[in-house]
Amino acid sequence: MAQALRHDAMRAGNLAVVLAALDRRGPLTRAALAETTGLTKTTVSKLVGDLIDAGMAVESGTVRDGERGRPGVVVRLSGHRVAALGLEINVDYLAACVVDLSRTVRLLRTQAVDNRAASPSDVITRLGELATGMLADAAGLGLSVAGAIVALPGPVDRSTGTVHRAPNLGWRDVAVSELLALPLPVLVDNEANLAALGELWFGSGATLGDFLHVSGEIGIGAGLVIDGALFRGAHGFAGELGHVVVSPDGPPCRCGGTGCLERYAGQDALLHPGEEIADFVARLKAGEPSAEAACGRAGSALGIALTTAVNLIDPDTIVLGGIFAPLFPWVSGPAEEAMRKRLGQMRARVPALVVSRVGADAATLGAAGQVIQRIIADPGAFLLDPQR
Amino acid sequence: MAQALRHDAMRAGNLAVVLAALDRRGPLTRAALAETTGLTKTTVSKLVGDLIDAGMAVESGTVRDGERGRPGVVVRLSGHRVAALGLEINVDYLAACVVDLSRTVRLLRTQAVDNRAASPSDVITRLGELATGMLADAAGLGLSVAGAIVALPGPVDRSTGTVHRAPNLGWRDVAVSELLALPLPVLVDNEANLAALGELWFGSGATLGDFLHVSGEIGIGAGLVIDGALFRGAHGFAGELGHVVVSPDGPPCRCGGTGCLERYAGQDALLHPGEEIADFVARLKAGEPSAEAACGRAGSALGIALTTAVNLIDPDTIVLGGIFAPLFPWVSGPAEEAMRKRLGQMRARVPALVVSRVGADAATLGAAGQVIQRIIADPGAFLLDPQR
Structure with a gap:
């Protein structure tokens, strides 16, 4: 089959069309696939055969095609190989x-x-x-x-x-x-x-509209998803939220600047040296004032940087991920307050802050x-x- | 003609196709228009006739169509009506x-x-x-x-x-x-x-790649042009550069926030009350220290806000327009210095600052x-x- 395909760009394109239809629309009969893709039933049957041979699709049960049609075998995308x-x-x-x-x-x-x-x-x-x-x-x-x-x-x-x-x-x-x-x-x-793409495909991304996903780690980055696609900027460097200037006379950052968001809300600004995030959350749950104060400072700084991000790129929703997922209960309040104060007069609605559903694995x-x-x-x- | 068109969506669509081809590709013969658009020569001739009747196109001279062809009459888009x-x-x-x-x-x-x-x-x-x-x-x-x-x-x-x-x-x-x-x-x-669109169509926009156009007025706004189209954000509110937070504890802004870029680099922060921009430029040309210092402060603040903009949206080029066009010689240096200092370690190339070619009329x-x-x-x- 490889030899035949190698010389058949049209067939490769058609394979992609059929697989994309199964991915986007879910299980379909060969007849429905033909209708959806505009290919003939004979072509679809051959392509589906190739996808089944390659372990990319499987047959699974039958449905009635339309009200009067004969039962058709349903084909679906397969993850088994x-x-x-x-x-x-x-x-x-x-x-x-x-x-x-x-x-x-x-x-x-x-x-x-x-x-x-x-x-x-x-x-x-x-x-x-x-x-x-x-x-x-x-x-x-x-x-x-x-x-x-x-x-x-x-x-x-x-x-x-x-x-x-x-x-x-x-x-x-x-x-x-x-x-x-x-x-x-x-x-x-x-x-x-x-x-950001992890949130789109494995989290709540599909329901969020255009969203900015914030990744809190030692560094802080962001990814902007517009119309289901990542906005990368002219050189692929968009979304460097961690180096948004929160306070120009603030402490020096490893990027060469000063007062970057990372210095206020990155993991090193929150946790003790060597501390695990779970231990920091435990201190927060125990109501330790210094841990709560650190989250308050981080949340306010994050709110200032997000105010700037909203002013520049205007997303529907902001998803807090990475360490900000477990810290959401302590960080989101101060961040929202800073955003509401600074954005509330200019906009009917300040973008919602929501917690990542995939967190550190995103x-x-x-x-x-x-x-x-x-x-x-x-x-x-x-x-x-x-x-x- | 109006009655015929009213019931002919296809013809309206074809008119748009022909006019867009004249707009994008410049003067063309009817034969070349037919080839470009995929319409028949008969259809193109009728549509060109309608566009000429409407004053949207004119005939202007002849060219040889191809090496052996007969001379063809050139049609071009017309601005006369x-x-x-x-x-x-x-x-x-x-x-x-x-x-x-x-x-x-x-x-x-x-x-x-x-x-x-x-x-x-x-x-x-x-x-x-x-x-x-x-x-x-x-x-x-x-x-x-x-x-x-x-x-x-x-x-x-x-x-x-x-x-x-x-x-x-x-x-x-x-x-x-x-x-x-x-x-x-x-x-x-x-x-x-x-x-930003004014710069794209009437200034140097076509040569700039993806660019951020900064409009300096009493307020400061920005427009991001990506692939020749404006990026508006989820609600049409993207590009509010004037309310990027330069210093969170800075002076209050009319937007409800504090320390927004407008408070450091907007027209009211630079000019005397009631002063015209030409008079301010005259003071700068005369080397007046207070005017130069105001431009230095404005340029540095602009550089901080643009650092943030570059970190978030990564444009190829930044165009300074509005009052920043006449003030470019005094503002761009401090802005570039702030950007180089903060962005230079992270990026091989800091986006260039260029002066708007249309300025206040953009x-x-x-x-x-x-x-x-x-x-x-x-x-x-x-x-x-x-x-x-």
């Missing part, structure tokens, strides 16, 4: 997940580790070990992993697989895709962008989800790969 | 312009007047007088004005022709379209959005240009209007 690997390098953890073609999360693992203490190549070697273990476990589940994307805490060059600068890791121009050397295609992307899930999007956009490329 | 009215209400002036279908500026007038001292209905009455005079002068030039858009310094509801809130005018929920009562369709839009021109866009998108609607 094709999958994607999502990876994340962040300042104090590594994470990996395997998501199948139906966007079901099959495996998810996180390793707490201070990556600031290690060299880039050591961190990438450790991520490679985590990824290799995930690939073996995925194979044990009968899954064939088509590709991986690595989420990184800084601006990246997606075409070369390089992170330009990750100030909170102390990295500059690290060729992550090349160093990772996994036996499958590996791309990179910015973790805040991927976290970027890793978004990375895998982005690979799934690529497979669905071009299943022919996957079917043609001689490795599969 | 159809035109648009751009209007602007700002804090200390009213402005109006007439732009013809070929985007040539035919008339442009500005009235310096302090609109804060007058009621909304008085201001709108005065704008109506200015507009009526322009319509008479346009008629004298043989121009038929198809519609008007009013640029307003605040968030608007374009569907109802209302400005929600113009804090620097002290206006709230003013139904501008209704009150203006001109004998042609009148829409409203935000002046910073229209100024919003008025953008308003007329937006009407021209609407006519070109649907010339049938214009041809059908019984008033014409």
Whole structure:
């Protein structure tokens, strides 16, 4: 089949059209697929056969097609064979997940580790070990992993697989895709962008309209989703919320500026050195004044930065993710108060703050989800790969 | 012709296709128009005839069609009959312009007047007088004005022709379209959005890639142009650069917040009360220290707000317009310095600051240009209007 496809761009395009219809519209009969796609029933039947052979679709039950029609066999997208690997390098953890073609999360693992203490190549070697273990476990589940994307805490060059600068890791121009050397295609992307996509595909994103997703980690990033797509800016560097200037004479930031949001609301400004987020939440639940005061300061600073973001980009909703998900009860009030005070006179409605439904896993899930999007956009490329 | 068109949506669509081709590609023969649009030569000839009858196109000279072809008559878009009215209400002036279908500026007038001292209905009455005079002068030039858009310094509801809130005018929920009562369709839009479009169509916009256009007036607004289109945000309120928080504990702003950019870099923060911009520029040229210091403070504050804008939306280029055009030599240096200091470590290239080529007229021109866009998108609607 690979040979035939290689010389048939139209057939590759038609495979994508049929798979996209199954993904977007759910289970359909071959007749309904023909109607939806405008392809003939004969063509659809052949393409569905190819997708079933490739493990991307399965038959599941029958329905009556229309009121008087004969019962038709329903075809649906299948997650039993094709999958994607999502990876994340962040300042104090590594994470990996395997998501199948139906966007079901099959495996998810996180390793707490201070990556600031290690060299880039050591961190990438450790991520490679985590990824290799995930690939073996995925194979044990009968899954064939088509590709991986690595989420990184800084601006990246997606075409070369390089992170330009990750100030909170102390990295500059690290060729992550090349160093990772996994036996499958590996791309990179910015973790805040991927976290927004993670919320869109695995959280409450589909119901939110245009939303800004805020990723609270050691650094703070944001991703803006407009009409179901990520807004990346002219060079792919949009959404650097952590370096929005909250107070120009404030403390110096690792980016070279001063008074950036990260210095007031990043994880290092909230937690004790080495403290886990769960322990900080425990202190908050116990009503410890210093922990509550830290959240108050962080929430106010976040509200100022979000006021600025709303003035510039005007989203429907703002989703607080990463550490701001568990801290939502303590951070959202002060942030909302700052926004209402500054935006309330100019706008009939101040954008709602809502809690992320995927939290700290958003970027890793978004990375895998982005690979799934690529497979669905071009299943022919996957079917043609001689490795599969 | 109107009756025939009324029942022929396809013909209206085809008229738009042909006019858009003349607008985008310049003069073409009927044969080249047929090839470009995919319509038959007979259909194109009929549509071109209708456009010529309506004064939207003219024949102008001949060219050889291809190497061996017979000479063909060239048709081009014509500005001799159809035109648009751009209007602007700002804090200390009213402005109006007439732009013809070929985007040539035919008339442009500005009235310096302090609109804060007058009621909304008085201001709108005065704008109506200015507009009526322009319509008479346009008629004298043989121009038929198809519609008007009013640029307003605040968030608007374009569907109802209302400005929600113009804090620097002290206006709230003013139904501008209704009150203006001109004998042609009148829409409203935000002046910073229209100024960005004015720069795109009448300034250097076409060469700038994705750009952020900053409108310095009493208030400061911005418009983001991405892929040749305006980014408006979820509710049409994006680009409120003037209310980006430069210093959260700074002086109170009319928006209800504190330390907004407008308080440091708006016209009232720079000029003496009642002073004209030309007089302020004269003081700067004479090297007056207090004027230079005011520009230094404004430039630094602008640089901080633009750092934040670059971090969030990542444009290729930033265009300084409105009063920042004549003040560019004194404001751009401090702004660039603040941006370089804060952005230089994170990005290989800090977006360039360039001076607007249309300056204070950008919003008025953008308003007329937006009407021209609407006519070109649907010339049938214009041809059908019984008033014409």
